[in-house]
Amino acid sequence: MITLEVDGRTIEAKTGETILTALKREGIHVPTLCHMEGLPPTGACRMCVVDIEGSPNLVPSCSQPVAEGMKIRTSTPRVLEARRTIVQLLLSNHPNDCLYCTRNGKCDLQKLAQDMGLHQRLYRGTKTSKPMDVSSPAIYRDPEKCILCGRCVRMCEEIQGVSAIDFIGRGSRAFIGTAFDGGLNVSTCVNCGQCILVCPTGALSERSYVSEVIAALADPDKMVVVQHAPAVSVTLAEEFDIKPGVDVDGKMVAAMRRLGFDRVFDTSFSADLTIMEEASELAQRIKTGGVLPMLTSCSPGWIKFAEQFYPDFIPNLSTCKSPQQMMGALIKGFFADREKIDPANIVSVSVMPCTAKKFECGRPEMSPNNVADVDYVLTTRELGQMLHMYGIDLATMHDEQADTPFGERSTAGKLFGASGGVMEAAVRTAYFLLTGKELENLKLQALRGLKGAKEIHIEINGLEIGAAVVSGLGNARKLLDQVRAGRDDLQFIEIMTCPGGCINGGGQPLGADLKAVRARMKALYKIDREEHTRVSHKNKWITRIYDEYLEHPLSHMSHRMLHTHYEKRDGLAL
Amino acid sequence: MAETGIETILQEHPSAGRDSLIPILQEIQEDQGYLSTEAVTRVGEHLNLPASKIYGVATFYNQFRFQPKGKYHITICRGTACHVKGSGNVLDMAMKRLKLEPGQTTRDRLFSLETVACMGACGLAPVVNINGEFYAKITPQKLARIIEQFREEESTNAEG
Numbered sequence: 001m002i003t004l005e006v007d008g009r010t011i012e013a014k015t016g017e018t019i020l021t022a023l024k025r026e027g028i029h030v031p032t033l034c035h036m037e038g039l040p041p042t043g044a045c046r047m048c049v050v051d052i053e054g055s056p057n058l059v060p061s062c063s064q065p066v067a068e069g070m071k072i073r074t075s076t077p078r079v080l081e082a083r084r085t086i087v088q089l090l091l092s093n094h095p096n097d098c099l100y101c102t103r104n105g106k107c108d109l110q111k112l113a114q115d116m117g118l119h120q121r122l123y124r125g126t127k128t129s130k131p132m133d134v135s136s137p138a139i140y141r142d143p144e145k146c147i148l149c150g151r152c153v154r155m156c157e158e159i160q161g162v163s164a165i166d167f168i169g170r171g172s173r174a175f176i177g178t179a180f181d182g183g184l185n186v187s188t189c190v191n192c193g194q195c196i197l198v199c200p201t202g203a204l205s206e207r208s209y210v211s212e213v214i215a216a217l218a219d220p221d222k223m224v225v226v227q228h229a230p231a232v233s234v235t236l237a238e239e240f241d242i243k244p245g246v247d248v249d250g251k252m253v254a255a256m257r258r259l260g261f262d263r264v265f266d267t268s269f270s271a272d273l274t275i276m277e278e279a280s281e282l283a284q285r286i287k288t289g290g291v292l293p294m295l296t297s298c299s300p301g302w303i304k305f306a307e308q309f310y311p312d313f314i315p316n317l318s319t320c321k322s323p324q325q326m327m328g329a330l331i332k333g334f335f336a337d338r339e340k341i342d343p344a345n346i347v348s349v350s351v352m353p354c355t356a357k358k359f360e361c362g363r364p365e366m367s368p369n370n371v372a373d374v375d376y377v378l379t380t381r382e383l384g385q386m387l388h389m390y391g392i393d394l395a396t397m398h399d400e401q402a403d404t405p406f407g408e409r410s411t412a413g414k415l416f417g418a419s420g421g422v423m424e425a426a427v428r429t430a431y432f433l434l435t436g437k438e439l440e441n442l443k444l445q446a447l448r449g450l451k452g453a454k455e456i457h458i459e460i461n462g463l464e465i466g467a468a469v470v471s472g473l474g475n476a477r478k479l480l481d482q483v484r485a486g487r488d489d490l491q492f493i494e495i496m497t498c499p500g501g502c503i504n505g506g507g508q509p510l511g512a513d514l515k516a517v518r519a520r521m522k523a524l525y526k527i528d529r530e531e532h533t534r535v536s537h538k539n540k541w542i543t544r545i546y547d548e549y550l551e552h553p554l555s556h557m558s559h560r561m562l563h564t565h566y567e568k569r570d571g572l573a574l
Numbered sequence: 575m576a577e578t579g580i581e582t583i584l585q586e587h588p589s590a591g592r593d594s595l596i597p598i599l600q601e602i603q604e605d606q607g608y609l610s611t612e613a614v615t616r617v618g619e620h621l622n623l624p625a626s627k628i629y630g631v632a633t634f635y636n637q638f639r640f641q642p643k644g645k646y647h648i649t650i651c652r653g654t655a656c657h658v659k660g661s662g663n664v665l666d667m668a669m670k671r672l673k674l675e676p677g678q679t680t681r682d683r684l685f686s687l688e689t690v691a692c693m694g695a696c697g698l699a700p701v702v703n704i705n706g707e708f709y710a711k712i713t714p715q716k717l718a719r720i721i722e723q724f725r726e727e728e729s730t731n732a733e734g
């Protein structure tokens with residue numbers, strides 16, 4: 001332990017940690033811009049400077065380690081002036097259109113300008129103007145609003161292992177872009193949206209489909225149905241300033257009806273269906289000596305990543321479509337038949353924690369006969385936006401239930417929203433399929449929590465099954481490289497694109513820290529703890545849909561509706 | 575002169591690490607005249623580096639181009655002496671007239687533009703080099719005339 005003096009107070013710090021970390025623990029706030037939790041500091045922005053007695057220059061607290069007896073002052077006139085100047089300089093070539101910005105009210109730069117009391121432009125800088133990149137079906141990049149902090153680049157490279165973007169050019173002409181400055185759509189970007197979450201300004205946002213959905217809702221000739229992903233009900237509240245970790249499932253369903261959706265379905269239902277198919281596929285691969293380890297296929301960012309960087313693992317990918325696309329196929333297939341509506345007159349909307357789902361629904365194989373199974377994907381944020389637009393206050397809604405036939409779910413389906421949840425749900429059902437008995441303890445603690453890589457080995461019928469779970473594609477890289485190098489004790493691997501899973505998806509409410517993400521995760525575990533139907537195979541509507549329509553898992557019909565294929569992607573991949 | 579080819583160049587750097595990136599790119603540009611998408615992708619595979627990273631590094635330096643040179647490759651000196659004598663105006667004119675940024679090539683592949691820090695011909699300032707030939711004490715008007723001459727030659731050639 002080390003003792004420091006901060007603004008006249010004595011605090012303790014650990015050897016080797018940075019000043020910033022020590023200050024944070026004590027609740028002392030120092031503004032930062034380029035700093036990213038959990039990554040080594042770059043010291044690029046100098047926003048975090050503090051005054052240290054005996055040091056002639058101001059010191060960036062995010063990269064300076066603590067030392068015994070250090071006397072730190074966090075707000076001397078010199079410090080305040082330095083920070084004000086930095087923000088002034090950042091603003092010198094920043095557009096003035098805060099009112100129209102997607103980040104209005106949530107922008108770090110805006111907040112800094114406010115906090116520092118800056119009320120007029122002191123400097124006027126120029127910037128090579130560059131058009132917005134609107135090439136991607138999921139992510140918009142506006143270089144005019146970029147302050148070159150580099151956070152998106154680090155997220156994409158160091159956490160996601162994708163490196164679709166980097167600093168291009170030099171000096172005042174520098175910008176963040178893709179290889180050959182092409183659009184994101186022709187880059188290796190996997191549409192995960194994690195860069196949006198870390199951007200301090202409005203330079204990054206999702207491609208919004210709110211107007212399209214509003215138009216569809218207003219069209220009397222269309223039946224507009226909506227599905228909502230497992231992780232949405234535990235985060236939507238944050239868009240209404242309710243603290244993270246509150247499940248608003250019933251209120252959300254009610255609010256969706258108020259918006260005018262004709263049917264509200266729960267994607268957790270098709271998550272249960274995914275489990276039936278995927279667990280059966282795993283059992284079949286194990287019994288027949290199929291390709292192992294089997295890799296989950298519900299996270300579309302991961303799928304594109306595999307097609308680009310790990311095409312040798314394509315045979316390992318489960319052929320199951322994602323829950324979103326299974327639901328989409330059922331809506332335009334089974335549901336359309338049942339209601340006797342032409343699928344072309346159904347508008348199928350989904351609300352997802354994810355930006356990559358916007359890309360997924362546009363994949364050609366997801367539009368049989370040129371009718372898309374899912375027409376528009378909205379993020380949790382966009383749903384929040386729509387509700388505000390329509391003046392619907394979530395808090396005042398009374399709980400309502402999702403519609404049949406795709407409204408019922410087990411808690412296993414709900415667990416899909418967190419890293420480890422697909423595996424936990426799959427193990428529960430695979431155990432039953434292989435032994436005819438229920439797993440004694442349904443809760444698989446080793447698969448829970450926010451760690452980027454988790455593993456268990458369990459015995460089913462005398463067969464030892466190795467199961468691994470990774471989230472964040474950088475972690476996926478590490479594990480797949482082990483498998484490539486010959487590691488063979490794993491039969492089943494769950495891979496989610498976003499660190500922590502969909503609860504931390506690229507489409508989720510902005511500004512969540514680790515604590516908030518943990519609260520979201522706990523909300524899912526609470527649902528699993530408190531409800532009765534905890535395994536997918538006991539979902540009554542799952543049984544019915546097999547009886548009435550799909551026959552049995554992996555049937556011919558299932559294959560036609562619920563399974564898909566993947567292709568190696570060439571291009572700028574590496 | 576025949577091209578050595580990307581593969582041969584890469585073979586000469588068998589167990590290359592990241593620090594060989596710049597020399598490899600230089601050799602490829604020397605050989606092929608520019609860095610094609612294909613070249614960058616291959617270098618990426620070879621060095622285990624993402625294409626975005628290579629492009630980022632390469633654009634940090636002025637020396638790399640990503641489009642093949644035009645039939646007339648115009649290099650404008652931006653060194654101090656030339657700058658003082660007005661090479662900035664010469665560059666502006668060329669950019670406007672050819673509708674090019676430095677590093678780019680016209681669609682008809684006739685002209686390409688490049689700037690360099692100093693050609694070491696300060697006595698001739700402001701100086702422009704076209705396909706190896708120096709043009710001394712250039713003005714925007716002079717360069718415009720030269721460009722027009724090349725254009726005319728090309729169209730008469732095309733007709734004849």
Ligand code: SF4
Pocket residue numbers: 139152155156160162163164165188189190191192193194195196
């Ligand atoms: S969406 Fe994901 S993959 Fe694409 S640029 Fe952002 S972080 Fe990289």
Ligand code: SF4
Pocket residue numbers: 145146147148149150151152153176195198199200201203204
């Ligand atoms: S896009 Fe956002 S995160 Fe990326 S460098 Fe610019 S300001 Fe930073």
Ligand code: FES
Pocket residue numbers: 031032033034035042043044045046047048049060061062063
């Ligand atoms: S936050 Fe410390 S230098 Fe940017």
